[in-house]
Amino acid sequence: MTHSRSLAAVGALGLLTVTALTACGTDTDSPTTTTTSAAPIPITYHPCDDLSFDALAQVGFDLEHDRTDRQNPISHGCTFAHIDPGYGATFSARGMTFDSVLADERLVEYNRTTINGRDVSIAEFTGGSNCFATMDIEPGVFQFSVTYSPTSGYPDRYVTTIEQACSEAERILTALAPHLPDRL
Numbered sequence: 001m002t003h004s005r006s007l008a009a010v011g012a013l014g015l016l017t018v019t020a021l022t023a024c025g026t027d028t029d030s031p032t033t034t035t036t037s038a039a040p041i042p043i044t045y046h047p048c049d050d051l052s053f054d055a056l057a058q059v060g061f062d063l064e065h066d067r068t069d070r071q072n073p074i075s076h077g078c079t080f081a082h083i084d085p086g087y088g089a090t091f092s093a094r095g096m097t098f099d100s101v102l103a104d105e106r107l108v109e110y111n112r113t114t115i116n117g118r119d120v121s122i123a124e125f126t127g128g129s130n131c132f133a134t135m136d137i138e139p140g141v142f143q144f145s146v147t148y149s150p151t152s153g154y155p156d157r158y159v160t161t162i163e164q165a166c167s168e169a170e171r172i173l174t175a176l177a178p179h180l181p182d183r184l
Contacts, residue, residue: 078090
């Protein structure tokens with residue numbers, strides 16, 4: 001497996017961890033309730049098709065990527081490897097509101113900011129080794145995650161801390177923001 005494929009696999013693993021944790025419940029003794037879920041938010045933007053690969057290359061991404069498409073909520077993702085520093089990264093257009101992302105108890109917000117006129121939350125995912133930069137773009141959110149490796153034996157070559165991951169997530173989202181659509 002090549003270096004870039006290894007990093008892409010790390011990023012994909014981080015996204016799969018988030019997806020798996022979303023699907024799992026922990027309280028088996030709670031009463032069963034019937035809930036009505038809101039209609040899915042349709043998303044037509046897909047990072048694998050619509051994100052500027054020239055812009056990605058300019059900020060250090062290997063352009064070999066893996067594509068994911070999920071339902072409930074709708075999520076179109078594209079996973080890449082970043083070379084210097086090394087980390088796995090996933091770009092996703094998600095059919096969920098910015099407020100619902102902020103309400104996710106698994107995320108601990110590091111910073112709230114505005115990038116290119118849009119609200120952005122930079123947050124640690126407590127269920128794994130990821131930092132998420134989530135940008136509010138109607139009708140859903142654009143999310144960029146950086147997977148860090150706290151056990152890496154090469155801290156000078158890889159992102160190894162949550163602080164590095166969140167700083168990198170904000171830097172990359174800032175660089176790519178002018179290339180993002182007005183609507184997802």
